[in-house]
Structure formats: C-alpha cells, structure tokens
Amino acid sequence: MEQPAHAGFFNHQGVLTTDTSDRDELGRLAGEHNYVSALRSTMDLAVLDKLLTENPVATIPCAKWQREPPDPFDCEEVEKIIDHARTNFAPTVANLIAFRFFSGLRTSEMVTLRWQSIDWNKMQVLIPQGGLRKQAKTNKARLVSLNSRALDALERQKEQTPEGATRQRGRGRHAPNHTQGLTDGLCGTDAWRSVG
Template sequence: MADTRGVEIRESSIRLSFAFNGKRERRTLMVDGAALPPTPANVKYAHRLIADIRLRIRAGTFSLAEYFPDNGTVARGGAVADQLDHWLSTQNIEESTKAGYSSAIKFWKPLIGQLAMTAVRHSDILKALRTRPDLNGKTVNNYVSVLRAAMQLAVLDQLLKDNPVAAIENAKWQKEPPDPFDREEVEKIVAYAQEHYDPAVANMIEFRFFTGVRTSEMVGLQWGSIDWNKRQMLVREAVVRGIRKQTKTNKARIVALNSRAFAALERHRDALPRANILTIPGAVSSPLPQKPSAPAADTTIFLDPRYGTPWVDERAFRRSFWTPALKALGIRYRPPNNSRHTFATMLLMAGATPAYAAKQMGHSVEMFLSVYSKWIDDGHGDLEQAKLERFIGQNSPATPLDQKKG
C-alpha cells in the first residue's frame, strides 16, 4: 500500500487520509456502493480531491457530510473536468454544435476542471470568468450555459445536491445590428471580382449578394436543387465544418431566383468543363466542341477554383478573395455573410412585404422584423402615409368607414 500525501493506493481501492477537528479521518472512495478502483484517472482525481479537502479545512468551510455522504463512507461525484466530458458524451447533437460545446469545455478545464464538483463555489466560477475580460457577453453566456447544464446533470444523477452555476447571471451584451453593403458597393465588388478573379469566384459573389443565402447553405448547394424552368432553388441542406446537415432552422425553403442571381448561375453552369470533343465521322475539318451536359444533380455548385474542391467554410474565401477585394476598393470591411443582410435590405427597399422577404431569407416573420425593422421604417414612411391619406380621402366625415365609396 502506497501513501502519497494523504492518498492511500490499495490493491482494489483508494483511501484518503486527513486530519479534521483533531481527528485522523480515513475515507475509502466509493461510487454506487463499490470501491473506486485505483486506475490512473481515479488516482489523479483522488489527489485533486485531497488537495481541495485540505484547502477547505484551512478555510473552515469543509463538511464531512458534503464530501462523504451516505453514513460518511461514500464520496460521490468526480472532478468538474470529468463531469464536463461525461455531459458532452450524453448529448445527441450536430458536429457543429459539439464543436461549440467543446470550446466551452476547453475554457473551463484549466480554470476549475481540477476541482471536485462538490467543492465548486459561486466565487470560483466568477474568478474563472474574470481571467478572460476579452470575451464578449454572448461567448460568456455560452460558456456558462455549458457548465450549468453539465452540473445540472450531476444534480439529476444525485451526485450534487445543488447546482453551483444556477445563480450565475447572464452577461449583458448588445447584438450587433445588420451592416449591409449599399448598392454602389455591391456593384464595385462584383465588377472587381469579374475583372481580377476566376469566374467561379465572381459568379459566387454575385449569386450571394442577390439570393441572401447563408454561407453554410451556399457551400452545400447542389445542382439538383435548381429548377431552371421556374427559376427557383430549393434550400434544404447546409455544410458546416465539412459536414452536410439540415439548414440552420431545420426547414427547407424555396427561393426565387431574380435576374441577377439566375444570370450568375447560368454563367457558372456554362463555364463548367465541356464534355469530350465530338468528332464527326468522315469530316476533314476540325472537330466541333460538344455543348456542356447538365451537371450531375448531386454535385456541389460552387467549388474553390484553385483546387476544384468544395468550400469547407468561409475562411479560405475570405483570406484569398474577399478581404483583398475590399481593401483594393477602399470599402469598409464587413464579413462575406453580410451579403445576406444586403439582400434582405434590397428586398425591403424595393417594397417587398416583410412576410415575403422573411420567407425568402428563411426567417420567421417575427425574427425578420426584429432584425430589419430599421429598413422597414426607413424610406417607406411617406409611402405608408400616402396610403392612409388616400383611404381617408375616399370617405367624407359623415360617411362610415364601412361604406366607403368605390
């Protein structure tokens, strides 16, 4: 039996030894009535636990009943880091969501991961958050949400009595308003791309500006989603971190292709590699090129022309094409996805109803109104007032409104 600073490693168990209230306490670590085996991970946990116990004893906040309930012989639960990993393993989520959760877990582990769940205090969490004053409120709330959920699972599993994260208040943060490009900027960017970049890139940029598709939807769009006769496209999938999935809202939608979007798509299709050269039997003249065949329905529409592979995300496009174009044109930088905001405001400034615009964008009407209310108001007040004046003018003061003249 080895004893290293209060951790006694036995053949099939681990025992903690510490002095409390003038008495030597020896407690075997147990989970669900069975001794915790002395695996490397469990031994590591035991050392973290004894260190935390001694810290709490010195601070006068240690409780045997809290750390060793069930007649004082069972230490339930584990370290925060272990609980975070366990919680993540129980989640049935998309890979993109899992990546976000993993980022939060990566934040918490070096700060409080070594603490036993039963030892985590409200102040420990606040101190951990103060180590990163650069984080915005939204990120802080996402990180706290993951920790709160993981600890709540421990409460439900009866490993904790109370959730130490429950009382942590959400951080305040101000959502950035839409920052669209104006029409002049749009035309400059499109023209620059047509002059300096591969046509595949130029067509994609124009298509984005005049359809408003999300980045993930654009990189996931396939030729089979295009209805050339009706000039429509079906947006039903997205690609996030290289994984094909449903759209952000988990709802498919039909998007009408206006003349600019349709023309960009036609140019893109017609520029695809042509089929093999057609040789006319017995002809002496040079062979005639065959017209391009229709693209396979399950092939991706927009590819990175440098490699002939689908775009995985926005970063490569942003670094190699988008940022240099804006810099060369002297246009204030905004991310490529702001082309989506640009299309939404185009719809509104053209007089489209919020219900139609929301349907094209894949928003609920309520969400659309909350995001783009400024453009609904701006420039349309006089038009709406004129509608009211025409309505009023058709009725004399003595005529009931339900008997207005034709």
Template sequence: MPPTSANLKYAERLVAEIKEKIRLSTFSMAEYFRAAGDGGKLTVGAQLDTWLKGQRIEESTRAGYESCAKFWKITGLGDKALRALRTSDILTALATRPDLSGKTVNNYVQVLREAVELAVTDKILVDNPVIKVPHAKHQKEPPDPFSREEMEKVLVSLADKHPGQVSNFTEFWFWTGMRTSEIFGLRWDNVDLASGLVVVREAVVRGVQKDRTKTNVERTVNLNSRALAAIQRQREHTQVAGEHVFTDPRYRTAWVDERAYRRSFWTPTLKILGVRYRRPYNMRHTYATVMLMAGMNPAFCAKQLGHSVEMFHKTYAKWLDGDQNVREMARLETTLCPSYAQKKIKAP
C-alpha cells in the same frame, strides 16, 4: 452549529428525512456528506469531459462546447476539486478575461452550468454554484449590409480580377442571401433552371456535407435575374460533374471553409476598393434589405431567407419601417402644428 432550539429542530427533521430515504433505498452519502463517495476526487475538468461525452449533438456544436470547456481548464478551474468549486472561483476566472464579450461569457458559463448540474443530478453535489453567476449583458450587433453601390463595386472588381467561378459564386451569394453553409452545400440536382428555382435542403458545416439545413427545414428559393444569370454562367464550370454548384477554382473542390474564400478573394477585394470590411455573411443581410427597400412583402422575404416571420421582423425592423417613421412623425406634426400640413400640401 450551536445547539439552539432552531438548529435542534432542523437536525430532527434532517434525521427523519435521512431515515425515510434509507427506508426507500434512495439515500446517498454524497448528498448529505460532501466528502463521501467517489466524487471526492473528481475535478471540474473531469466533470466537463463527462458532460461532453453524454451530449448527442452535431460536431460543429460539440466543437463550440469543447472550446468553452477549454476556457475553464486553462483558467485553472479544470484541476480544482469539483466539490471545492465556489461561485467566487468562477467570477475570479472570468475577471481574468475582461476582453470577452458578454455573449462569449454567457456561452462559457452555460456549458459549465450544465456540466455541474449533471453532478447535482448524479448526487455528487448538493447544489450548483454556477447558478448564482449573473447573466452578462450584451447587445446583439445589428445587421450591417452593403450599400447597392458597394455591392456593385465588389462584383465589378471580382469579375475583372477573378472572372468565372469566384465572380459567379459571389454574385449568386449577394442575390440570393443564402447562408454560408447552404451555398457551400448547394448541388446541381437541387437546381431547376427552367423554373428559376433552387431547393435548399443540404449544407456543408466544418467541411462535412449534411442532408439538412441549419433550421432542419427545406425551402425553395426563387431566383431573380441576377442570381439566375450567375448560376447560368456557372454551368460550364461544374454542371457536367453534377456535384456541387460552386467550387474553389484553385483546387476544383467544394468550398468547405469560409476562411479560404475570405483570405484569397473577399478581404483583398474590399481592401483594394476601400470598402469597409464586413464578413461575407453580410451578403445575406444585403439581400434582405434590398428586397425590403424594393417594397417586397416581408413574409415572402422571410420565407426566401429561411427565417420565421417573427425573427425576420426582429432582425430587419429598421428596414421594415422604411419611410413609415417619417410618415408617422408627419401625422404628429400635423396635430401639433396645423400649418405643417399646409406647408406639405403647398410643397412642389
């Protein structure tokens, strides 16, 4: 650094700052001299591990974070000295995987950002090079529900080839729109057949039964005739045991992983029928759109699915509009062309 007037003034301010921190016993060598302290040998991978150990999170969330940390380790950044980490290193690592979606990139970067920020908080680093990594653009996929015809074809096929538990399970899922974890965790003591209600208060996540749902809010679901019929048929299979309502008939155990259902029943059925593949979760979207197309109150629909009204409107805006878009455009056309209104009146 050349001894210019500006640099000399900066040095004077820095000396004064250091002296003040020494006086207050808050001075850290690592903060001002990057090669000092035990952090000199700390790697990016070790810092990720340290950050993960300090997270008080659900096991399912931890598994996701560990997957993100693994990405950085296998790209070679894991063995890099933390103090040598530069923004360009991160961008280069991401460039090796152009196949990653924007959402996945952001998830990976978020974990690294928070881990490195902890090093800044601990005075191991002065600044966080991950902050300057730009946010990747991505477009959230819109709901992709099944049509009523597709849904009925799937249910008829399952009733024929897998009658009983699998058929009941799928029909109940289609006609309640419950989350995967919620329908896996549903127990008989939360079912009121006389009133046609189920209370959603538990969930199964990665095979672990939890006494709370994804949103940590208990809700009551009103059963329509299709859902009620399906759960009534299910009684002979599992109600005596008094545990989970729906179980895997092959092993007589509770469903713990959607993959088993997909591989053995869901995917083969769609393939045989020639129905375009969508995840089982889209049964939830299907029920939401069926309710809306029936003209049901959006606030009631949101409550049934465990959504906030705001999130429900945002997710299903296309179906909320319904014929309203046509009506609104018709109003505009009436203004632009008065004869348009006369045509609509004369139309049979």
C-alpha cells in the same frame, strides 16, 4: 469542521472571478454562462449524492449576453466586392460571388445545385432535400425565388460551362467546367481555392 482546500473556490466570489480575460466580451459572457451552468449542474449532483448540503453556486445569476445583430453589406459594398472579383479573379469566381449575394443560398445548398433545378421561366430554383450533409439545417426540399441579378450570374456561368462533360469527382461534387451541376466551376473546389 475543517473546510476542504477547494471550498474557497466554490463560492460566489470564486466563480465570478474566474479568469476569462483572454476572450472578447461576447465570448467572455458566453464562457461565463457555460461555466456557471456546468458548475451549477455539477454541484446539484453533489447535493443529490449528499456530498454537499447545498449548492454554493445556485444563486449566481447567469451572464446575460446577446449576439450582435448581423451587419450585412449595403448595395454599394456589394457592387464593389463583385467588381473587385470581376477584375481580379476568374469569371466563375465573380459569378459565384454575385449569385451568393443575390440568391441568399446557404453554402451547402449552393454545392448541391444542378442546372436542371433552375426554372428559368418562373425565376426559381429547387433546393434538394438535405444537400451534401446528412444532417442539413433543413430536411425538406424548398423553392427559392431568384431575382434578376441572381439569374444574370447564372446565365454568365452557363456561358463558362462547356457542353458534354460528365466526369464526377468526389461524392455529389463535380469537377469545374462540367455541365451536370451548377457547382461546375461556379462553386467547385477550384473556384473556392482561387478565392483564398
């Protein structure tokens, strides 16, 4: 029986020698895993439909890969970054960076913060349920403890925020320098634009 033209490709060697050289090692291994997994499923369907008698990629092992562990900034690097921001950017940007480092909040959580969510006495902030996105990482409100450095950044930001402004821009966002939200100048779009 004559082999179809694609038969040479659907074997161990054909699958394993697929060109993935344009990716870094992690991407290459993840790509191989995804490729073999999709191909294995496709061939399983072909066997079920009796187009093939056996799955030629069933015995190919999945590529083993792990993400490298995070490499967080050390204390000295954090101080250099914050000092650089204080020297080269508006105070609101430096406050944003300091608060991000010392609070550990996610971006979506930062954007939804409001001044009234901060409990200055208990050194906590209430993160609202869901944030801006409909499909947030968590679907529950949570309390986050703040250290003194995060609180200092908030106090400095509060000094940058004039009283009395209430104009809103966009859905759930506030223009910088308005008092309703913590995003006012701290992580509003203008501050982000300055960061680059």
